[in-house]
Amino acid sequence: MARSIWITGGALSGKTQTLVDWFQGLRDQLPPGSRVLALAASSETRWALMERLAAVGWPAIDCTTPLGFFEQEVMLFYPLLAERAGFVPQFPLLLRPENEQELAGQLWGPALAENPDAPIAQPLRERAVRRLLDLLQLAANSGTDLAEIPDRLVQGLGPAAAVELPGNWVDRAGALIVEWRDWCLRRGLLTYGLVSWLYGNFLLSDPRYLDRLQRRYQVVLADDTDDFPALAGRLLTLLQEGGAWAGYTHNRDGASRLGLGADPVALQPLADRCTDHLDLGRANHDLVQRVAPLLTTVAREPFAIAPWAEAWPPTVQVLTTIARAQLLRETAETIVQAVQTEALQPQDIAVISPGLDSIAGYTLASILRDRGLPVTLLGNQRPLISSPTVRSLLTLWTLVYSGLGDWLNREDVAEMLVGLSTEPDPWLATPEPAATGAGSIGTEAELDLALPDLAETSPTGLRRAIDPVRAGLIADHCFRPDRQRPELLPVEVFARWDRLGYRATMAYQKLRSWISEQQQQLRQRLVRSPLIVLDRAVQQFLWHGGRLDPAELAALRELLEAAHRYWDISHRIDPQAPETETIHKFIALLRRGTIAANPFPSQVLNPAPSGITLANIFQYRTARLSHRWHFWLDASSPLWPRGGAAVLFGSPLFLQDWNGRRRTPDDEEQADLDRFDRVVHDLLGRCRDRLYLCHSDLSVTGQDQLGPMRPVIDASELGVDN
Known part of the structure; x- marks a missing residue:
């Protein structure tokens, strides 16, 4: 069997299956305990490749994406990186794109605001921040020195570069990116661009790491190399030079990620290293x-x-x-x-x-x-703030913690009352209502709980105790706005509170009692983090044994993961920052329409x-x-x-x-x-x-x-x- 193979073909030509079949025939020649590194172009195709390789039955297969492998290696060898790059090692935290944009904007804010000709609008500054961060990632994936970025922009784009980077930002692009890199490394913060930069500039050139890497993997499989960055080509070349068996697939009509860091031309030299070539052509229809x-x-x-x-x-x-x-x-x-x-x-x-x-x-x-x-x-x-469930939880946060009243209005409170008043529908949960005695029709409260209200019942078997009309009445009469301590007043302050009904009144009183309990625990210093309050709110008002709509569940997972990540990063930057200030910044970040990163794992299959x-x-x-x-x-x-x-x-x-x-x-x-x-x-x-x-x-x-x-x-x- 060939020591290495390069498989070319179009969409649905059988490239991946041919690669798996080649590995299936190779397994008898591998010594026991050999490890396999399988790389896929994206997280979606990784699942498909994992399923096919699992059928081969080889126990030691690491299946990931190129960027996922870079991140894994940087985390594992972070002390070695700190030694080589000359920064103090701390446990690394990975910044998500929303955190990266915010922190880079704060760091570069004074520099980007300086323009000798005319002031630059805030949207242009935000776009310039995104462009600079993208340039860092492109340079890292291609192996380009960060100091060369301004020269490349001037040579390749000329005056057109000033459209995206106005003022003197083109000339300062390299210095600003280096400043951002050093600022992150001093605090143990990593971005996807920095992960690639550290891996390409330090790990791949370190003899100790290369020795361990080449002894760790005896086989390397790469599916859809047309969507790989140039840095992945260096990795695959070094593994093959170390004696690893290698199998690659290449889609002649692929390169779907060209422009996002992929470089098909940089991966082509791998074909020259392969001893066997197979062209499957395009689909025949x-x-x-x-x-x-x-x-x-x-x-x-x-x-x-x-x-x-x-x-x-x-x-x-x-x-x-x-x-x-x-x-x-x-x-x-x-x-x-x-x-x-x-x-x-x-x-x-x-x-x-x-x-x-x-x-x-x-x-x-x-x-x-x-x-x-x-x-x-x-x-x-969609932006996380577009979810009514997320907005309801943020409103509840501002009612528990003081100093956040500027974020509240009556419409937000009414939406929260509707969103957090879900409860299991007793008519659906109990086919036969409890008897109230012979000939008795029960009290008004019992009838209110027993009679079905299918218009307000969701497919998950939950109903809302407070409908929008009653929520509006409560917000108009029982909400007291205040910048420091907004408050939900007792329902009796509404002169006609009897019009609300039993279910709505009980749900409102339950919410008020919960808020008072959390505030008392805050005064007693029994709650160490606002994340605990957020988790309690989900458990108390939304979970109901897991009977959540899939869209609401996805939004909650995104919110909780984004909040945990944001708090970890905030404490790393300023451990003494007040919790109210962190909540304020987090809500402001979400209200700007930030799309949170996908929660992990996004799905099991x-x-x-x-x-x-x-x-x-x-x-x-x-x-x-x-x-x-x-x-x-x-x-x-x-x-x-x-x-x-x-x-x-x-x-x-x-x-x-x-x-x-x-x-x-x-x-x-x-x-x-x-x-x-x-x-x-x-x-x-x-x-x-x-x-x-x-x-x-x-x-x-x-x-x-x-x-x-x-x-x-x-x-x-x-x-x-x-």
Whole structure:
């Protein structure tokens, strides 16, 4: 068997399974106790690779992502790093992106506010902070010296760099990043960029570490190397030089993370080191063999559509409308009809858009769900503050701790009363209500508890004791605002409190008693952290034996993990900071619309979406999904060849094939065309039966859509002109 193998192919060509089969045949030649390092491009594909490798039955397999491996090694060898880099070792804490943005903004605030020409608006300063942090990560993943960043920006972008980094920030980019690096290392704080920088600059060049690394792993497997950073290429090369068996897969139409740190060219030298090469080609069906060449050719030569018009495959349909709202309805109705008449399951359909905006996602999901079809929005991350449950807990926090009254108003209190008054529905929990005696109809309170109120009962068997109307009355009459000590007054201060009803009154009194109890324990110094209060609130008002809606459970997990991380970091920076001040900063961070990092573990397994999948191009490609039917929304949009948010500022300047010259519009156009070729071949390789090109003459902004697929749609005679 070959000592190393390089497997190339398109989407769904069997690359991963071929790699697993190669390892299956290798296991008989491995000495007992050999360890295997398996690297996948993303956390989603890691689960799939783990499941396949588990079937081989080899006990010692470490399966992770390149960045996950860098983080693991930096944590394990942190004392060695502290010795080599010359900083005082502390137990390292990893900053999440939301914490990184806030702390870097505070550190660089005075420097970024200095502008000799004109003051720079706060949104521009926040964007500049994000750009600088991204540059750190790009430089670390590519092995670039941080001091070279300003020169690369000037050489590669010229005056265009000042658009994203106004003032004199371009010239100071290297110094600011170095300042941020040193500030974090002195406090034992790590970011993803710093993890890569430490691993590439110190661990990979340390002979002691390399000796242990090469003796630890006897086999290395790397799936989808086209999405790996250049630093991962150095790691794989060193392992192979140390005598490890090596198997790699490479998607010729991949590179979905190009622009986010991936560098396929930097991984190509691994192919030259391999003794065996296997090319699996692309998927062999009409969509790949006939439609993909048409779309990619027309993108470069629009008038080349004529020879293809007569050979249009029947597996491609076109939906055309004038307005985009009409297109969304037509697309949804076509999907509903297909499920009803084509023996098609909802999980066989995917709707893909170059930029799935909130309006389109909500409209499609609402129409399809109203027709009884399940929908999965892939990678649907929303600001944590958008969850009513999260807002209710933050409001409760401000009532327990003093000095936070500025965050409160009556609407927040009313929302909290509704959100934290959930209770098990006794009518659903007890099929036969307790008897109150022969011929007795029971008291008013007993009837209030016993009679079903299905309108207020959730599918989880919980009901809300306080409805929005009663919550509004309580907030108007029983809430006393105060900057230092806001308070919920007794229900009797409301002259007509009898109108609230028994259930609402008891739930309100229970909430008041709980707040008073927590405040008393705070005065007695029995509560060491606000996180304890937050956890108690979840247990008292929301948990109910785990009967939570999945969306609420996900929001709670994100909130608790973000809060724990924020408190750990705050205490590391300033152990003497008052708890009220930390709560104030945390609430301010969430109210700015921060999207918290995904809680770990996000899920125990990685199942495929259970309904119709709605996703943008990047989400769909990185998830490595496939469906029988594809609906390409906004097919004529000019966004199809562009990377958009999936391309970081300055990323082309940190690729190995950058020639050192200034980027021109022709370079950008060529990069877009190359990206479009990869996107079309990759997506069509993941569509097995039928493709719908969904086009509206006007975009969501009311402009004509003149993207690379517009000539195909105009020339097609399969479209239905609405």
